[in-house]
Structure formats: C-alpha cells, structure tokens
Amino acid sequence: MVHILVSETRSALITGLTGQDGSYLADQLLEKGYDVYGLVRIPSMPTSTLIEHILDDVTLIDGDLTDQASINRAISISKPHAIYNLAAQSFVATSWKQPILTSEVSALGVVRILEGIRYLAPDSRMYQASSSEMFGKVQETPQTEATKFYPRSPYGISKVFGYWAVVNYRESYGIHASNGILFNHESPRRGLEFVTRKISYNVARIKMGLVDKIQLGNLDAKRDWGYAPEYVDMMWRMLQQDEPSDLVVATGESHSVREFCDEAFRHVGIDDWESYVDVAEAHFRPAEVKELRGDASLAREKLGWAPKVDFRRLVQIMVDSDMELLTSHREMTEPTV
Ligand code: NAP
Ligand code: G4F
Numbered sequence: 001m002v003h004i005l006v007s008e009t010r011s012a013l014i015t016g017l018t019g020q021d022g023s024y025l026a027d028q029l030l031e032k033g034y035d036v037y038g039l040v041r042i043p044s045m046p047t048s049t050l051i052e053h054i055l056d057d058v059t060l061i062d063g064d065l066t067d068q069a070s071i072n073r074a075i076s077i078s079k080p081h082a083i084y085n086l087a088a089q090s091f092v093a094t095s096w097k098q099p100i101l102t103s104e105v106s107a108l109g110v111v112r113i114l115e116g117i118r119y120l121a122p123d124s125r126m127y128q129a130s131s132s133e134m135f136g137k138v139q140e141t142p143q144t145e146a147t148k149f150y151p152r153s154p155y156g157i158s159k160v161f162g163y164w165a166v167v168n169y170r171e172s173y174g175i176h177a178s179n180g181i182l183f184n185h186e187s188p189r190r191g192l193e194f195v196t197r198k199i200s201y202n203v204a205r206i207k208m209g210l211v212d213k214i215q216l217g218n219l220d221a222k223r224d225w226g227y228a229p230e231y232v233d234m235m236w237r238m239l240q241q242d243e244p245s246d247l248v249v250a251t252g253e254s255h256s257v258r259e260f261c262d263e264a265f266r267h268v269g270i271d272d273w274e275s276y277v278d279v280a281e282a283h284f285r286p287a288e289v290k291e292l293r294g295d296a297s298l299a300r301e302k303l304g305w306a307p308k309v310d311f312r313r314l315v316q317i318m319v320d321s322d323m324e325l326l327t328s329h330r331e332m333t334e335p336t337v
Pocket of ligand 1: 019021040063065090181185
C-alpha cells in the first residue's frame with residue numbers, strides 16, 4: 001500500500017515539462033503543494049502552449065538531456081525530493097531517422113540523470129519513463145513486469161538501455177529509482193504526430209470542412225490506449241513506495257487504429273469513414289509493433305491503481321476537445337511525419 005510522504009514543502013524536478021505527461025504531472029504536483037522545477041530546452045519555450053497556464057507557478061531551468069552540466073545545475077538549484085525523467089525523443093517513427101540523437105537523449109540521458117543524482121542528490125527519488133515499446137515483438141500477451149523485452153526500433157532500444165540503467169544504479173548505489181513501464185496514453189495534449197491525436201484532430205477538421213482526407217499508415221496496429229492524466233498519477237504513486245520497483249501501467253485492452261478511426265468518426269456522425277482515409281506507405285514503419293496489451297495487476301495490487309477512462313470515452317474526450325479547439329479558430333500546424 002502507498003505510504004504518503006507528508007512533510008514540509010517538497011520539491012520536484014521534471015524533465016520533459018513541456019510535453020504531454022510533463023504538463024499534466026506539473027498540474028498534479030502543484031495541486032499537491034510541491035515546488036515544481038522544469039528542465040526545459042529554451043527554444044521550445046515561446047511555442048510551448050501546454051504549460052502556458054502554469055508559467056507563473058513553476059521554475060524553469062534551461063537545460064538539455066544531452067548536457068550533463070545543465071542537468072547537474074538543475075539538480076543543484078532545485079534540490080529535488082523527486083526527479084521525474086520524462087524527457088525523450090519520444091516519437092518512434094523519428095527514431096529510425098535520428099537513431100543517434102534518440103540514443104543520446106532517451107538512453108544516455110537517463111545515465112546522466114542518474115549520475116547527477118548519485119553525486120548531488122543521492123536521497124532523492126527518481127521516476128524513469130520506461131515504455132511498452134520495450135516489449136516490441138512481444139514474447140507473450142498480455143505483457144507483465146516479467147515479460148522479456150524485444151525492442152523493434154531505435155526508440156525501443158534506447159528505452160531498454162534506460163530501464164537497465166535505472167535497475168543497475170538502484171542495485172549498485174541504493175538509489176530510490178523506479179521504472180514505470182507505461183503503455184500508450186493519450187489526451188487532448190498529445191502531440192499531433194501520434195496516431196490518436198492525428199485522427200482526433202483531422203476528424204474534427206473533416207467535420208468542419210477544413211480538409212477532405214487524412215493519410216494514415218498501418219490501420220491494423222493495435223495498442224493498449226489509456227488516458228494520460230490517470231497514468232501521470234501513477235508516476236507520483238510509484239515514488240511514494242517505501243521500496244522502488246518497476247511496474248506495468250496499462251488498461252488491459254487493446255484496440256486497432258481502425259477501431260480508433262471508427263469511434264472517432266462515428267462520434268461526429270460520420271459512418272462511412274473509410275472514404276475519408278487514405279492509407280499511405282510513408283506512414284508505415286521499417287519494423288512494426290503489431291499489438292501491445294499490458295497486465296497492470298501488480299500496480300493495482302501494490303498501489304491501488306486502476307484506470308477509469310475506457311477506450312470509447314478516451315476517443316470522445318479527444319475528438320470533443322479538437323472540435324472545441326477548431327471552433328475557437330485555433331488551427332495548429334501539422335507535422336509532416
Ligand atoms: P512528449 O509529449 O513527446 O514530450 C517529450 C518531452 O521531452 C518534451 O518536453 C521535450 O521538450 C522533451 N525533450 C526532448 N528532447 C529533449 C532533450 N534533448 N533535452 C531535454 N528535454 C527534451 O512525450 P510524452 O508523451 O509526454 O511522454 C513522456 C515520456 O514518457 C517520454 O519519455 C516518453 O518516451 C515516455 N512514454 C510515453 C508514453 C505515451 O504513450 N505517451 C508511453 C510510454 C512512455 P521540447 O518541448 O523541447 O521538445
Ligand atoms: O501513435 P504512435 O506513433 O505511437 P507508438 O509508436 O505506439 O509510440 C507511443 O507509445 C509508446 C508506448 O508504447 C511510447 F513509448 C512512445 O513514446 C509513443 O508515445 O503509433 C501507434 C501505432 C503504430 O503501430 C503506427 O504504425 O499507430 C500506427 N499508425 C498508423 N498510421 C500510425 C499512423 N502512427 C502514426 N504516428 N501516424 C500514422 O499516420
């Protein structure tokens with residue numbers, strides 16, 4: 001069971017503050033009374049809308065996961081009780097195009113954080129954003145904490161490296177570091193390059209007559225999709241454990257990209273959605289992860305965690321939010337990937 005740490009104001013350092021998870025985590029930690037610090041890449045600041053609403057409440061420290069000095073500086077300034085390492089080159093498709101950068105950030109970046117903790121904040125607790133992509137070409141279904149990894153992309157490989165770095169620093173130096181093995185989680189704050197948001201955003205555009213069609217890749221890929229704010233809550237819960245551990249966080253259900261389209265178009269009253277979708281070779285991957293489905297029994301048992309937002313509700317939340325966004329005339333620039 002969770003032991004909640006109650007004491008003086010606690011401080012948390014979040015890497016990846018400007019992303020989907022970082023922004024939700026900051027909201028939740030501020031709500032709990034933490035002093036929140038974020039390691040941020042300065043060029044992203046003027047454009048990051050996800051943290052606009054909390055800019056007066058958080059302390060931004062410029063830095064980069066490829067730069068040890070900036071990580072050390074961030075740790076020295078924030079004196080964190082908790083460090084959430086959420087920063088990554090997180091888009092799987094890009095990891096084939098930028099494998100070295102992906103490894104620098106998403107693999108070696110984890111070691112840099114751990115080294116910073118080791119020398120500057122050995123008593124702080126660390127959360128590492130590990131991923132179901134580590135299971136890749138799955139060796140069993142559903143996947144649990146005991147399932148063997150078989151990554152299928154440079155991104156997946158880098159996450160396996162980060163996972164083992166956390167385990168090794170825990171065992172070597174007694175650092176309180178945990179891996180959350182999170183399955184896909186989505187929300188209105190999801191980047192437009194990821195398939196769920198690409199669909200919800202374009203379904204809204206099609207409904208409003210702003211575009212005619214959407215181009216997608218493999219419609220048969222299946223994912224275990226959950227709702228991001230609930231997954232971020234689990235990150236915090238994991239750091240409240242007396243002993244660090246590695247836990248799968250998932251809904252236990254998988255659905256295909258095709259089903260996501262079906263639900264999203266149906267929600268806006270379009271039944272013949274196939275005529276609005278073109279399948280394009282450019283969106284297929286060199287090696288595909290066909291299906292991911294997680295078993296979060298251990299998280300449920302140890303931390304009392306269970307997802308509440310189901311697949312259909314998730315799709316509705318995302319489509320409704322994009323309809324609202326476009327109704328307020330805020331069209332976004334779509335990435336070309
Ligand atoms: P996201 O929205 O893509 O956010 C990634 C964050 O990393 C952004 O804040 C980005 O900053 C930052 N970043 C990228 N490169 C960096 C660098 N070199 N130095 C410092 N910061 C850098 O990702 P997310 O969906 O919130 O995911 C959070 C973490 O969970 C990631 O590690 C991801 O790999 C992992 N994960 C995600 C899922 C999921 O389904 N969402 C599932 C499992 C694991 P900029 O604004 O400057 O680009
Ligand atoms: O939305 P995706 O790009 O997410 P993917 O590759 O599952 O990765 C996400 O989840 C991981 C957890 O398992 C995270 F670690 C990672 O950081 C990221 O958040 O693609 C989902 C599926 C893939 O099988 C892809 O081939 O959708 C398929 N797909 C089909 N058409 C497409 C498209 N994906 C994208 N991005 N764009 C398409 O047009």
